[in-house]
């Protein structure tokens with residue numbers, strides 16, 4: 622067994638991480654966290670998370686960038702807003718989770734081949750390009766990029782049923798004003814930096 626250092630030294634932390642997540646989440650209150658744990662005990666998904674929401678907020682406050690961005694927690698958050706409503710420090714925890722997702726995708730720091738970040742990334746790409754989601758294209762990309770093409774075969778009967786009932790289509794959905802959409806996406810990206 623390899624013995625690894627678990628403790629981080631101050632120079633390995635990211636001192637600008639808190640300010641960046643504050644800006645991306647539009648939440649100035651992150652450093653008011655009193656570590657009460659209300660968020661973690663209220664979260665319906667915390668039993669599946671590697672780090673509960675309280676710990677994620679602690680990582681952000683203290684500059685543990687890698688730990689916060691590579692955690693499964695942000696991808697398991699179902700955006701139910703329970704933690705956000707109950708937080709006594711008025712921290713917008715759900716919005717912070719969204720900011721972490723964006724930052725993780727931007728920096729390619731997320732659990733690879735894990736379907737949730739892949740789904741997020743591919744859906745965002747489709748919508749930014751076409752202005753609409755096309756379920757069939759999204760599903761194909763997801764299974765191919767997660768290297769699970771055989772799972773796609775298992776889903777074929779369900780896919781056929783959905784197509785038969787008009788719930789899914791092979792058609793590519795696109796809006797007309799794609800040029801304007803591209804300009805809009807570019808401006809949002811530039812503003813978010």
Ligand code: SF4
Nearest residue numbers: 654655657658660708
């Ligand atoms: S509920 Fe709010 S104050 Fe309490 S630990 Fe969670 S983020 Fe911090």
Ligand code: SF4
Nearest residue numbers: 664698699701702704
């Ligand atoms: S918004 Fe996310 S982190 Fe907060 S309680 Fe719901 S699932 Fe948990």
